[in-house]
Amino acid sequence: MKRTLFFAASFFALSAAASLIAGAAPSTPAKWWKLGERSGSPAKTRARITRYYQRMFPRLTLQDYALGSGALSKDMRRQDEELGAFSPAGFVLDKGAKLWRRPFPDGKSYASCYPDGGKGAAAHYPFYSDRQQGVVTIPVSLNACREKHGLKPLPYGKPEIVALETYLTSLSNGAPIAVEARSQGAVRAFRAGQEFFFRDEGQLGLACASCHFGAVGHYLRAQLLSPALGMTATFPKYRMKWGKVGTIDQRFRGCQKKIRAKPEPFESVNYRNLQFFLAYLGDGITIKVPGNGP
Ligand code: HEC
Structure with missing residues (x-):
């Protein structure tokens, strides 16, 4: 796990969100890589991760996380809403x-x-x-x-x-995500997803968590980095960049390419574990599909 603060790296031009509605611009994050450790049950891990974001964005409710980066910026939210109005x-x-x-x-x-x-x-x-x-x-x-x-x-x-x-x-729009991880196998799958999210990958040696925990709320070029919480609530999603509706797997592939890692095939074991991990984190957040974004 790369323990340097990722946004200190000069490769990317990162800047704090200009119009954060979530509170003050996020300060130096707590030791986010510790959230990748396997301590306690999946429910404990979820509670620690939720607390991490709550400390960073004290004004956000759990439900706000369904908005992705729109939760962190009025401009971003307006952009998503406008897109939604004309979305195919x-x-x-x-x-x-x-x-x-x-x-x-x-x-x-x-x-x-x-x-x-x-x-x-x-x-x-x-x-x-x-x-x-x-x-x-x-x-x-x-x-x-x-x-x-x-x-x-x-x-x-x-x-x-x-x-x-x-x-x-x-057909589940308006229903809260209700994913369970009780059996031994489910706990293993959750841990595998967590591990994947926190593992350094690709030629840039970054983990999913480097951006979505370590640099959450900061801009990467024009894109505001979203929290991992609630990521699954709006997929499948229409993205202007894709010009179509795509699945969360497609997003995983895109983010892997960004860090110059080899993208996996749709519905690979790793991607399914990853999706399970993210959905479990988003427990209680309301589903709203299809989402819309840039
Ligand atoms: C270099 C930084 C970076 C890394 C590393 C990264 N992402 Fe992303 N990711 C982004 C950016 C930028 C976006 C678009 C803005 C946003 O919604 O966060 C994004 C968006 C996403 C979204 C869509 C969120 C939404 O609400 O639409 C998902 C899901 C996602 N990333 C998952 C991952 C996963 C899984 C990994 C690890 C394989 C990963 N990301 C690694 C930068 C990164």
């Missing part, structure tokens, strides 16, 4: 709804694979499955549903499965 994400939602209702060859449909036809289901994703010995994300569950009903799995990260994920997740 609604088309993706409609496409997802259509695909969702299309009957399978056996007459069933996706809704048959989820409790309550999918309503509120996404709030409990991803989850750890003892039977499958791994983290099940929504795209993985969609493909399992297809295979159960005699259809081929869809390629991850492509428009069709992204539209389906967007629609299914939107």
Whole structure:
């Protein structure tokens, strides 16, 4: 773990957010790399991480973290809202709804694979499955549903499965994230995600945490670095830069490329663990999908 303060490095031009609505510009962070240690239960880790951000941004409520960097800057929030007003994400939602209702060859449909036809289901994703010995994300569950009903799995990260994920997740809009980590396997997956987030990577030797903990609230060029808390609440998300709605995996890939690390394939074990870790941290934060951002 790189213990130097990342934003002291001259490679990036970082500056404190000009119009922080969260309170004063963040001061020198506490020893953020300690949050990467495996002490206590996942719930304890979450409490320590939440306290870290609360100390830094005392005016933010837990729910504010759903806004990502918009929680930290009025300008950023306005930009996201304006984007939302013209966002083509609604088309993706409609496409997802259509695909969702299309009957399978056996007459069933996706809704048959989820409790309550999918309503509120996404709030409990991803989850750890003892039977499958791994983290099940929504795209993985969609493909399992297809295979159960005699259809081929869809390629991850492509428009069709992204539209389906967007629609299914939107059926939990307004519901708080409720991800559990009780079984031994779930705790292991959480720890693996945590480790990944805090591990130095790529040619620049940075961890996800270097930016999203160590430099949170500072600008990296034009982008305001968001907290890790609540990151999953608005994905899939429309991003102007992508010109489309993308998954959180796509974001993971982008951030890995930024630090010149090799991006992993969609739904890799590491990415699923990472998503599980982040969703667990965001427990209680309300889902609002599709999100919008620059
Ligand atoms: C060099 C700094 C840097 C590193 C290291 C980094 N990111 Fe990011 N990340 C950014 C920037 C800049 C953004 C865009 C602004 C924002 O929302 O934080 C971003 C955005 C994100 C978002 C989207 C947040 C949202 O609300 O839309 C996710 C998720 C994310 N990063 C995850 C990761 C993960 C996982 C890693 C480690 C593989 C990582 N990041 C490493 C700079 C970084």
